Every structure is written in C-alpha cells, then in structure tokens.
Amino acid sequence: MTQEFHKKAIQHPIFELIGEASSEIGVNSYVIGGFVRDYLLNRGTPKDIDVVAIGSGIKLAEKVASKLKGNPQVTVFKNFGTAMIKTDDLELEFVGARKESYNRGSRKPVVEDGTLEDDQNRRDFTINAMALSLNKANYGQLVDPFDGITDLSKKTIRTPLEPGITYSDDPLRMMRAIRFATQLEFEIELKSLQAILENKDRIKIVSKERIVDELHKILASPKPSIGFALLHQTGLLPLILPELTALQGIEEVEGQRHKDNFWHTLEVVDNIAQTTNNLWLRWAALLHDIGKAPTKRFHKKIGWTFHGHEFVGSKMVYKLFKRLRMPLNDKMKFVQKMVLMSSRPIILSENHVTDSAVRRLVFDAGEYVEDLMTLCEADITTKNPRKQKKYKNNFKIVRQKIVEVEERDHIRNFQPPVSGEEIMKTFNLSPSKEIGIIKDAIKEAILEGEIPNEYSAAYQFMLKKGKELDLIPIDDEKE
Template identity: 40%
Template sequence: MHVLPTHDALRQILPSVIFELADRFVRAGHELSLVGGPVRDLYLGRVSPDLDFTTSARPEDTLKIIAGWADNTWDVGREFGTIAFKKGTYTLEVTTYRADAYDKDSRKPVVAFGDNLHDDLFRRDFTMNAMALRLPELELVDPFDGVSSLTDQQIRTPGSPDISFSDDPLRMMRAARFASQLKIEVSPEVRQAMSEMTDRIEIISAERVRDELVKLINGADPRAGIDLLVDTGLADRVLPEVSALRLEIDEHHRHKDVYQHSLTVLEQAMELETDAEGAVPGPDFVLRFAALMHDAGKPATRKFEPSGAVSFRHHDMVGSKLVKARMRALRFDKDTTKAVARLVELHMRFYGYGDAGWTDSAVRRYVTDAGSLLERLHRLTRSDVTTRNRRKAERLAFAYDDLEARIAAIAEQEELDSIRPDLDGEQIMAILGIRPGPVVGRAYKFMLNLRLDEGVLGEETAGERLRQWWALQPEAQAGVTE
C-alpha cells in the first residue's frame, strides 16, 4: 500500500525552498501547488529531483513574485505558461493552470490558461501524475484517484485514454516509459487505446520520441516497456527493427526466439553495469541499446541451409547499418549513434576465439577496433550468451576470461590503450625524404599495422622495415618525393 508521509514528515522531507516559494505566492494572493512527479514520488518513498508547481498566477505575475528571490530565471516556456528559475542548488518550474485544447493534426497544444486546479490536473497524462499538494498546507488533491493507480500498479488516464492519446500521442510512449521506470503495468483500456491509435505517433517529432525511448531503455525494467511497445504495435512505428526480431519459429525449431533472446541479452547487460566508480556506470544507454539491437540484422539475413541449419551470415554488419539508420531517423547525436552501431558490428568478433585461439596480433586488433568501447564490448559479448546448455555457457565464459586476461597482459607490456607506430609522421618523412601528402598517410598506416602485428620493434628496425616497404611503392620507383 502506497501511503503519503504524515504532514510533519513532509515538512522534514521536502526542501525548505518549497515553503519559501509558497509563502511568496500566498502573500501575493495566488494559489500554488506541488504537482505531478514530485507528489507521485512521495508515495513511492522518494523525493523527486524535479520541483514542479502549478499556480493560479499568470507568467508575468510569477516573474514579479520571484524577482529578487530567485538566483536566475528563464522564460523560454512562457508561451506555455512556464517560468523556470534557480534557487540555490534547486531548479524549479512554475506553470500557470492550463486547460489545453489540441488540433488533431498539430504536434503542439493550443495553450489556454485555466482558472482552477481540478481542470489543470485533468489535462495531465496519467492519474498517478494528476495529484497535487496544495501549499503551504500540504493538502492532497487527488480528484482522479492516482493513489489507487499506484496501489493497483496500473497506469490509467484521468479521462478517456483515446481522447488523451489523441490530444498528445507522445503519452503512449510515456506509458511505456513509466512501465519501465516504475515496474508497473498499463490498464487494459490504456493498452487497447495504444493499440488502436499507433498511427497518431506519426505527428510527434523524432526528437521527442527519442527522449522517451532513452528514458525507457534506462529504466529499471526496460523489458516491460519494450514488450508494451511491441505488443501494441507502437514499435512498428518507432522501432520496427525490434518488432522484426519476432521471427516466425519454423516447425523444427531450428533457431531460438531472437526477440526474447535480445531482451534477455539486454537484461544480462544491465546486470554487468557497474556503479558510478566503475568502467561502465549504469544506466548506460549505449550498452543497453546495443544489447537490444545487436541482432537487428538477423531478420534480413536468415537463411535455411540444405543441412537443415539456419544461418544469419553477416548479420552483424547488416545490423550495424540498420541501427545507424534508425538512430539517425530518431535524431540521435553522431557519437551515440556511432558507438551503438560499432558495438553491434563487433559483437560477433569474439566467436571462434575459444576454438582456434588468437595471435597477439589478433588480440591487439580486437582492442584497437573496440577503442573506447572495449569495456562495453566485454559486457555485450558476455551478455550474448543465453544458451541453456551449461557446458557451452561455461566454455564461452572461460574463453572470454582467457581473452580478457591476455588483453590485460598485453596492455601491461605495451600500454595498449595508446598504441602508436614506432615512427611518427615527421620521422617517416625524414627517413623517406618526402613531403607531406597522401603517401605519408599510407606509410603511417603501414607502420601502424606493423605495430599491431609484431608489437614494438624499436626505431632502428622500424626504419629498416619502412625503407623495405617504400622500395616497393610506385612513387619510390618513379622517384616522386611529393
């Protein structure tokens, strides 16, 4: 049973800045309430880092009330009634009561300021977020029974869900996000409305969908959120590569359920995240999303072989391209996109190590190709073992333990994190007597490959090998020095 702390306990729990602000609004003759997530979180036994308020004051009145008290203010949301400001270490947002109206083809509401708290709460996304604490008396206002939603572990809307989702289709993504973050289910009527209204998500900008997806993936139970997106068909619109993982299982069951496998890999990757002091502090979106999407190339590469086996040749490369395209469509930044796509591309690289073994050169290339993603690649590769065959799982784990040990040993000897050729560009030009140009780049690449293949050679030996390479180049034979 979720219970709101007592009045006295709330006074101790809530930051004093809340009551200072309330006093200023009351003295100015306006209502002020703590609203939404911060109130919900009190029922969940935690204090939200967000401090959101709703008020009868218009934006211009709010600016007057906090003038000289707030440290900084910004009014980029003034058009929508929101004034944000900083007080000490806290960031606060105060929004005028709203009674929004929506155009069915518009991405944004037509803002209409309201005149009472009840109507403002009615326009909010879910009943658990439609609760308020009147300030300064700390009176709970819960006209749509948000407390019951938390107690029943059900996501509901204050009004009809089809109207709510038609007004703001992003709320369907939020439902999935809250299912992940709070480990609760959506009500049957919410699920049905999501299933029937998936096309409405098309009017929402890619950036807003992306932001909700990131929060979902980084939640406590992303499987629940992803399942909801897939089961309702919303994933077909926003993340079709995940829906496509539900490959039809052939009658002979010659391959595992790729969709369920991918969700298991995601959960196992989460378990391998480290704390804030570790190599991969969780929640780590790059690792988690790569785990979910690592087999995205399988549907396009599935082939039934004459032997009866099923193959997915080059699904790593195909999947990497699909992931990159999807993340670009969702307006992810270049670095995040590149990192996730690279992990997907590399996730199969390890297989075969336990059977054939690798030379030191192959180990160096593995580390170099992974670069800054090496720790994530370690975790992704280990997470990709979902077999119920205990002997096979133990063999793969032993092989990866061995690989990590070899990486550590080579790193200790060669400072693997900063591998450089024995000769830099200036030295290459001096030895070969050439000027800057493309040939220098080719020579540098040759020296880097030499370093990866054979380790440290020393400048003298490296210089001799460089001269041998140069003698075979067309530019040297033609006497070109650029």
C-alpha cells in the same frame, strides 16, 4: 496517510516561501506531479518541482524570486505561460492552472485559464495528477481527485479521463505510459493498454525528438525489456523501430530452427542494463542484431546463417539514427562500431586465443575495447548452466589476454612508432603510395608479433621494407 505525513514532503523551506509569495499576490498554489508521486513512492526527494498557481504562474515565479537570496533569474516562456527558477540544487517550474482542448491534427492544445480541477483533468496519469497544498489554510493537504494514491499502491498506470481521448489528444502520452510502466515497474490498466493499441497510428503526429527522448528513458531504466515488450504488444514498435520487430519469430525448415532474435535482443539489453549506465552502449545492445533479419538464409548442409549481419547492421544504424533524428556524430559512430564488432570477442572466446588476434581486437576497438567486452558478455543468454559457465570463463580468458597484450605491446590507440614524415625523410620521398605501403607493413608486423611495438625495431623493419621496394636511404646514397 495523514496531512502531517504529507507535510513532511514539503518541509524544505522553499515550499513555505512559495506559500507566502502566493498569499502576498492573492493566489492559491500547489506542488503537483512527479515531485508528489516520487515522494509517495519513496524514490528520494526530486530536484524538479512543478508548482501550479490558480492564477498567473509567471507572476508567482517573479514574486518567489524576489524573496530568494541573490534574486535568481526567472526564465519566462510566455507561449506556454510558464516560468522557471534555478536555485541551489532545485529547479522550480511555475504554471498557471489551465484547461486544454485539442484538434485532431496536432498534439498542441488550445489553452485557457482554469481551476485546479481543470489542471488535474489535463494531467496524463492519475499518479501524476496528485497535488499538495501550499496554502496556509490547508498546508500539506493532498488533493487527489482520481485516487492516484490507490493506483500507486496497486502499481497501476491509469489515465484521469477516458484513455482513448487522453491518448488521441496527445499521442506522446502512449509513450509516456510505457516509459512510466518501465521505470516504476507498474502495470498499465487493461483499458488503457487497449486504448494505446487502438490509437497507435496517432504516434505519427509526434516529433521524432520527443519519441527518442522517451526511448532514451526506457533504455535507461533498470529493466528496459518491460518497455520494449509493451511497445511491441501495443503495435507502436513497428511504427518506431521496424528493424527490431523484423527480428521477431522463429522459422523452421527441415526440422532446423533459429532462436527468436527479438526476444534474445531484449534479454541482452536487460543484461547490459545490470552492468552499465552508458546509454549509447545500451543502444548498441538494442541494435546489435538488427542485421540478422536481412541476412537470414537457410542452407541444407549447415542450416540457418546470418553471414555479415554485423556489417549490414552497422550500416542500418546510420539509417535508423537519421530517420529518428538522432545525433549523427561520435555517438552514432560508437554504436556502429559496437554493432560491427559485436561478434569478434565471441569468435575469439570459442577458439584458441592467439596474441595476434587479441592485438587486432584491441587495435580495431581502440578505446572502446572494454565496452565491446561488456556488450559481448551481455550477449550470453543461454539457459544451459554448463554453456553459460563455459562462455563466461572463455570471456575471462579473453579479458586476461587483452590485459597481458596491452601491457606488453601498447596497441590501444595505436600510433605507429615511425611516422610518415620520417619515412619520407629517410628515403627522400615526396607523398606517394610507397609511404602507405611501408606504414601498413610496420603496423601488420607489430599486430602479427613479428616485431615489438618499439621505435628501433620499427625503424629497422622500415629499412628492410624500403629495400624490398627498391628504395635507397639517404645515408646510403651519401656513401
């Protein structure tokens, strides 16, 4: 690739402006890292641009901002020696070239000013260490001391320096290696893979938030199973998500075997990645079977069972989220709900689909019924074409039933046609258990199809139920 080709990467006016600003304050500057990598991979033009200055990155950022229209704000991070400018649709980060040294108890380096070579040495992978010059003398020249461009063509993840040192110094790089291998569908160099295995326990010094950030990116990839298989292969997975590795393996008793629920789970995650970008639904797919390890039992008459694994799994979701310092809010509750209900549509699809069963499914899933169906369809991993066709057709029937029932009965996000206040007013009641009994009875009658989801029918049913409880409507008392 010629210098003219590389110049095309930096044809946006911002790069020439940065070059001018660099010249005016007497420093050399380079665009480095992900921008260069993604351009060379034809992954589009990244909006995040990292610029390294051989000198003060903060001073360069301030000079660049003064030359931009509107004088955008410079956000300075003095502790890190970096500065950021947001302009138009670009996010520019400036850093002074530096060299780093580490002590074993922390992944936070001791930082000193350095050369471009020092800065490239500290980069995590060769494909992230490539730089393009923004300097007048050699504008657009590729500076690639570790032959990252060859690694790009060979689809290889390799560290610039000895991998054991790279991963021991900053163990998050082990997660990043696996994440890049997943996102780009690259291979991790064998020597590097072995170094991750040898340094896996060093992951314990990395914050849970950083680990989860990498897990999110792996899950958001087109084929997440690549990452989780590598986490498993390198011994990182049991240190991060032991609930998943507990699913691995096949047991056989008296000639009866169960499937390997770990590899099944990875298939489900890949399936769902083809149909949705919803990160939390992908998390639900990853965790949908975690309750199977603690509930696995063998019975002579019926073989292997996993009774109640959905309920147990939904409880495990909370503990897992809490341990990894993930949000314990509506996102966690959504994943719990998906795990808890993950078998419901499957059971429906295997039996005759009754209207009342569909009403209950829609009532319990509420606004997430579509997500639940997407999860269950992703759960079809059989390699038998006849069975696969049958399951998919059955889910189509369930989906059609959901549409029909919802159009007729309006169960989704159900609100009872008769409120508790109206029940109290009708029977002249203060808050009491009778109100709850009547409300539940109305709900059950609607779900079972005994009455339509309409006010008049529900009101008449309320009067009937009140009579059974020896309650007298106020109007009757007047008579």
